[in-house]
Amino acid sequence: MCWKLRLFLLPSQDGNGKVSRVIRIGTRKSQLARIQTDSVADKLKELYPDVHLEIGESLPDLLPLLKIGEKSLFTKELENALEKNEVDLVVHSLKDLPTTLPPGFTIGAVLKRENPHDAVVLHPKHAGKTLDTLPENSVIGTSSLRRAAQLKKRFPHLDFKDIRGNLNTRLKKLDDKDDFSAIILAAAGLRRMGWDDRISQILGPEDCMYAVGQGALAVEVRARDADILEMVSVLHDPDTVLRCIAERAFLKRLEGGCSVPVAVHTQVKDCQLYLTGAVYSLDGSESLKETMQTSIAAESEVMDEQVQRVGVTAAKIPGDAQDRAEKLGADLADLLLGKGAKEILTVARQLNDAR
Numbered sequence: 398m399c400w401k402l403r404l405f406l407l408p409s410q411d412g413n414g415k416v417s418r419v420i421r422i423g424t425r426k427s428q429l430a431r432i433q434t435d436s437v438a439d440k441l442k443e444l445y446p447d448v449h450l451e452i453g454e455s456l457p458d459l460l461p462l463l464k465i466g467e468k469s470l471f472t473k474e475l476e477n478a479l480e481k482n483e484v485d486l487v488v489h490s491l492k493d494l495p496t497t498l499p500p501g502f503t504i505g506a507v508l509k510r511e512n513p514h515d516a517v518v519l520h521p522k523h524a525g526k527t528l529d530t531l532p533e534n535s536v537i538g539t540s541s542l543r544r545a546a547q548l549k550k551r552f553p554h555l556d557f558k559d560i561r562g563n564l565n566t567r568l569k570k571l572d573d574k575d576d577f578s579a580i581i582l583a584a585a586g587l588r589r590m591g592w593d594d595r596i597s598q599i600l601g602p603e604d605c606m607y608a609v610g611q612g613a614l615a616v617e618v619r620a621r622d623a624d625i626l627e628m629v630s631v632l633h634d635p636d637t638v639l640r641c642i643a644e645r646a647f648l649k650r651l652e653g654g655c656s657v658p659v660a661v662h663t664q665v666k667d668c669q670l671y672l673t674g675a676v677y678s679l680d681g682s683e684s685l686k687e688t689m690q691t692s693i694a695a696e697s698e699v700m701d702e703q704v705q706r707v708g709v710t711a712a713k714i715p716g717d718a719q720d721r722a723e724k725l726g727a728d729l730a731d732l733l734l735g736k737g738a739k740e741i742l743t744v745a746r747q748l749n750d751a752r
Contacts, residue, residue, distance in 0.1 A: 420625070422452045423475045423484035427563050432589050433614055434488040437508065440632060448628070453484060472617075476502060479617065485625055487617045490586075491610030491641060494617065496649035498708040505626045505710055506616040507641055509634035511585035513612030515544060515605050517598035518587070519579045520571055527598050528552050528579070535578035538567065542679060542749060544581050546658035547605045550681030564590060581605075585612040606660035606675060609644040613637050620703070620710070630713055636665045638711050639693050639722040640672075645707035646726025647674045651734070656749050657742045668694040670722055674729045676738045679745050685733045691725040693718045 420441070424434035431452075438450050472494060475487040479502065491507060498504070517528055528537070529552070537552075538560030539545050545557045560567050560577065564586055571580050579597070587596055616629045640663040653659040658677035663670065670693045675686035695715035704716060706723045730738075 421484040423487040491613040491615040503620040503710040505618040506629040506632035508614045510637040511612040513607045516584040516596045519597040538577040538580040543658045546677035546681040602662040609648045642722040643726040646723040650727045650730030
């Protein structure tokens with residue numbers, strides 16, 4: 398591939414005297430973050446065996462110190478390293494990235510999505526049960542306003558409380574004490590950790606729709622680094638990119654984020670992209686939910702080299718398909734806004750800020 402020639406910048410010599418490009422990858426100091434980063438690094442090593450990859454960890458897990466809905470600290474620290482040229486790319490869970498990135502950054506790759514749904518992890522003493530069959534007033538732990546809002550309405554016999562920490566910490570809190578009958582976690586994280594056996598129940602969209610971008614990994618790079626952008630762009634999964642562009646456009650138009658209950662469900666079928674989006678009050682008593690669809694069949698082979706859509710640069714995916722995905726998300730948000738979504742989210746944000 399001729400573009401590889403552009404990788405011979407800042408060269409280094411290995412023990413055999415062979416010149417190779419050193420690519421530095423930034424990640425957080427958590428087990429899941431490292432697993433996710435290693436999975437991306439392995440794909441890049443397979444595609445570009447002559448590129449030397451170095452993974453540097455920064456920022457310990459500070460989840461217990463963050464308020465519910467606040468995740469930007471992690472991304473800001475890693476973006477600082479990217480801005481200072483301390484790393485060349487950063488691997489994130491896409492759901493943690495805002496819909497508008499700081500100037501100079503872009504999402505250069507969105508990888509094939511893992512199962513985006515939420516999962517129920519039961520306390521061992523409740524093995525075999527589901528949320529439906531748990532006893533009255535059983536306490537369910539979740540760190541997500543979105544999950545709590547939907548599940549409070551769907552399972553009114555249960556009591557939902559905050560639980561903090563990374564995956565390991567939350568599972569330990571569940572298993573070692575009797576404070577929680579179950580906790581709700583992203584199925585994707587559990588699977589990447591190899592903990593499939595802890596999944597007691599997968600929550601379908603009729604029970605709990607997922608977060609924007611949930612289950613997808615994103616590679617953030619400096620927008621000016623054409624060689625790095627070209628290198629990571631081969632990791633893009635077209636269906637995942639289009640689904641996530643629609644989801645992120647929906648969230649952006651709503652001016653939502655982690656601090657308000659917004660949920661989505663997307664599906665690609667027969668060249669049609671279906672997007673269901675919803676907003677909720679904190680207790681789930683008020684909600685608005687609608688579905689729209691659009692064609693994502695490529696009508697033009699024109700590729701957009703440096704066009705960003707809700708933070709994503711996907712030069713190898715037809716621009717018209719990306720435009721329609723982005724418009725779908727914005728149009729669905731406008732539909733909900735016309736029905737009172739802004740008022741629901743404003744109250745939810747104010748109540749969350751007061752907590």
